[in-house]
Amino acid sequence: MLTVSGLKRLHISVSFDLQDGECIALQGPSGVGKTLLLRSIADLDPNEGTVKLDGMLREAMPAPAWRQRVTYLAAEPGWWSDTVQEHFTVWIDALPLVTRLGLPDDCGHWPIQRLSTGEKQRLGLVRVLMLRSRVLLLDEPTSALDSASAAAVESLIAERIANGTSVVWSTHDDAQARRVGSRIFAMGPDGGIQESRP
């Protein structure tokens, strides 16, 4: 279980619990601070508050170990090498997920430069899923995808949730929020969240 209490970053102030195998949909207008909240939980920005995983304080472990368990995926994931497969520890292991998201199995040696935004988004998701993190913090993971690819992503994440992974999923798509979330958090301009059930 992920416990967030009194998390503060700029104007944001949030507390909530996230059970194992639960998905929270995070909504709110652009610029309201959804990304800031997700980044803060992953400890990518300086922030205040108590964040625990199964009762274990995140400060009790090195930040890289925390982020391997509680992993943030940016809406536009970054790339540090030239080709696709250089970003994966073992590319062969990632292939089943890659093909499942509708990418050809020879895309490993594609240069990053020729990828479309949607291809980058799907490959970024596969890269994160390879970590088998306990908690996924997904920042608009289907914003650049067509409806077929988005459906493939939703079903893939749903499987992970069924296997016990917890997810916070930020989205602008109300229908998607109701589909994926067992709870919906609406973030307001005051930096707080209002909970509702789909």
Added chain:
Amino acid sequence: MTYIQLSYGDLALPALLVVMDGVLSLVLRLKLEKQLAVATVRMVVQLVLVGYVLTFLFAAVSPLWTALAASIMVLFASREIVARQKRRLPGVWSYGLGAGCTLLAAGTVTIFALLTEIRPDPWYHPRYSLPLLGMILGNTMTGISLGLDVLTNSLVRERAAVEACLALGGTRYQALLPIIRDALRSGFMPILNSMAAIGLVSLPGMMTGQILAGVEPVDAVKYQLLIMFLIAGGTGLGTLAAVLGGAHLLTDHRHRLRLDRILTEE
């Protein structure tokens, strides 16, 4: 060893060449004449002053005065490093990192050469230590400022890539390694280029000076080689320290990228 001495009067005729430049600027309306005049006056005043200061220092051979002169040189070098940065580190670090690394690298290498190879008496004799320090300082400074400039600019440009690596559980050093490599390569580039071109394209100033002063060319070459090795070592040390130090300052203990610590020059 004999050399042809110049009197101030001997400089009057060559100085007319600068006047010629000024006339050219006026005739062709280059609008450079004012700048040219200021630069010329600065050059003359600075060099004549340095001549007298060095004369004093060489006569005094005092460890205190020599150390003071060396510190002033390091301060000017770190000011130059800061001036060459498009994005600066905040507060004391903007000067501190550059000054610390130039002092560490140029100082270590200069003392190394004085103690092991040149061995003047006393070892800090300003006639040897100050020119040596000056040559090493100038090149180390270039390496450090290039390295830091590439580091900060690449971090801003490649922010998404660095943060992707961090978000996947990479340490700050894993995430910054590609950029640290680029920064180190840039810092090394000038000394590599000048080592490759030396002797063919350019005759180095110190060697030319020694030859004019009557030293045998082969002996002057030995001195120049010593200096080049020292410069290469100093640049390597200084650039490494500055880039690693900068990378450390722009991340924190929780392995976050802290671009909020960079100030951008308006």
